[in-house]
Amino acid sequence: MEEAEKIWLSPPHMGQQEENFVLQAFESNWIAPLGPHVNEFERDLESYNGVKHAVALSSGTSAIHVALTLEDIGPKDVVFCQSFTFCGSANPIFYAGSNAVFIDSEPDTWNMDPDLLEQAIEDTLASDEGLTPKVIIPVHLYGMPAKMDRINAIASKYNMIVVEDAAESLGSTFMGKKTGSWGDYGIYSFNGNKIITTSGGGALVTSKPEKAKEALHLATQARDEAPHYEHSKIGFNYRMSNVLAGIGRGQMRVLDLRVKQRRANFQRYVTFFENWNNLGLNIRFQIEKSDSHSNRWLTAILVDPANNMGLSREDIRKHLLKHKIEARPLWKPMHQQPVFKGVKYYGRGVSDYLFENGLCLPSGSNLTDDNFDRIFEALSELFKMKLRQQKKQLSSEF
Numbered sequence: 001m002e003e004a005e006k007i008w009l010s011p012p013h014m015g016q017q018e019e020n021f022v023l024q025a026f027e028s029n030w031i032a033p034l035g036p037h038v039n040e041f042e043r044d045l046e047s048y049n050g051v052k053h054a055v056a057l058s059s060g061t062s063a064i065h066v067a068l069t070l071e072d073i074g075p076k077d078v079v080f081c082q083s084f085t086f087c088g089s090a091n092p093i094f095y096a097g098s099n100a101v102f103i104d105s106e107p108d109t110w111n112m113d114p115d116l117l118e119q120a121i122e123d124t125l126a127s128d129e130g131l132t133p134k135v136i137i138p139v140h141l142y143g144m145p146a147k148m149d150r151i152n153a154i155a156s157k158y159n160m161i162v163v164e165d166a167a168e169s170l171g172s173t174f175m176g177k178k179t180g181s182w183g184d185y186g187i188y189s190f191n192g193n194k195i196i197t198t199s200g201g202g203a204l205v206t207s208k209p210e211k212a213k214e215a216l217h218l219a220t221q222a223r224d225e226a227p228h229y230e231h232s233k234i235g236f237n238y239r240m241s242n243v244l245a246g247i248g249r250g251q252m253r254v255l256d257l258r259v260k261q262r263r264a265n266f267q268r269y270v271t272f273f274e275n276w277n278n279l280g281l282n283i284r285f286q287i288e289k290s291d292s293h294s295n296r297w298l299t300a301i302l303v304d305p306a307n308n309m310g311l312s313r314e315d316i317r318k319h320l321l322k323h324k325i326e327a328r329p330l331w332k333p334m335h336q337q338p339v340f341k342g343v344k345y346y347g348r349g350v351s352d353y354l355f356e357n358g359l360c361l362p363s364g365s366n367l368t369d370d371n372f373d374r375i376f377e378a379l380s381e382l383f384k385m386k387l388r389q390q391k392k393q394l395s396s397e398f
């Protein structure tokens with residue numbers, strides 16, 4: 001028998017047009033970090049997300065760094081960042097030599113808890129450290145929108161800037177408005193595992209034309225206008241290449257389809273786990289509220305051993321791995337990361353619980369029926385074993 005191929009967590013999924021756009025880049029010799037694809041990709045991002053200006057960059061992380069630089073964030077400022085996220089949300093705070101405060105998630109959206117955020121801001125204002133609360137970085141984890149109405153209200157109350165990390169949520173909406181379009185800045189990522197990809201890439205979006213112009217300037221080594229190379233500030237080499245933007249243009253054409261496909265994956269998992277929940281398990285999901293529409297980038301489950309006959313997310317992860325199926329624990333919160341030891345944190349144990357019990361399942365938009373059969377067979381095998389053990393245990397107790 002042929003050996004089964006590995007089922008990955010979230011592999012790239014190309015449509016029909018990407019290769020043509022890349023070939024065009026070669027044929028026209030626009031291989032540089034500027035060119036027609038970069039411009040068109042930016043226009044696509046603007047119209048899709050309902051934002052005035054998009055700047056295509058080399059990554060989502062660099063987009064956050066540029067946003068913080070545009071606001072002159074430094075050692076006297078405080079940036080309040082969701083703790084439950086990928087390190088790309090937080091690292092730029094430290095590139096900018098600023099101060100982070102990590103904020104826990106709320107149980108319903110798994111995203112930044114607005115009450116804790118406000119408490120942290122109040123405490124910063126009341127302390128005698130001389131630091132100013134400047135920026136809030138909420139994240140739409142796994143595609144699920146954070147409560148942007150409340151976070152924006154807090155930002156305007158304290159005269160702060162919102163950098164909305166929509167790296168995982170391209171295509172998601174909150175109250176009918178695209179994620180990434182709520183903040184003063186929004187950032188997207190087109191890394192290889194995201195809902196669409198340019199192999200590596202990102203974008204910064206904003207409604208302010210002067211900020212977009214300055215972002216472009218900063219991202220191209222802050223070169224001033226002159227026939228020679230003239231610089232009056234420190235810039236970055238963060239621009240997206242025209243070749244990669246060609247991939248991005250093709251991917252934008254299938255983005256809505258990818259959202260549908262990822263949401264369909266989620267529904268398949270729900271149906272499967274509901275059957276097992278009826279038999280005694282208690283697997284839970286990230287809940288989508290009526291004001292939210294998630295792209296369901298990754299399907300994530302919660303497996304609390306206390307309600308699942310002792311079964312843990314690690315039992316499931318390891319079992320799937322034996323069957324060559326990749327699953328991954330949820331993001332380890334930033335406040336638990338060794339590198340951020342000593343950074344202030346406001347929490348109530350929500351993200352700790354989520355990390356302890358949460359697992360991301362294969363969620364690629366190119367998962368086949370056969371792939372799902374394999375995943376469900378492997379899971380069923382484990383669950384049946386568990387139920388049998390449980391029955392034996394129960395009968396031996398009588």
Ligand SMILES: *Cc1c(COP(=O)(O)O)cnc(C)c1O
Nearest residue numbers: 059060061086088089167189191
């Ligand atoms: C992927 C990701 C980023 C960073 O994007 P890169 O393009 O990999 O730099 C930032 N934040 C979150 C939440 C992400 O998932």
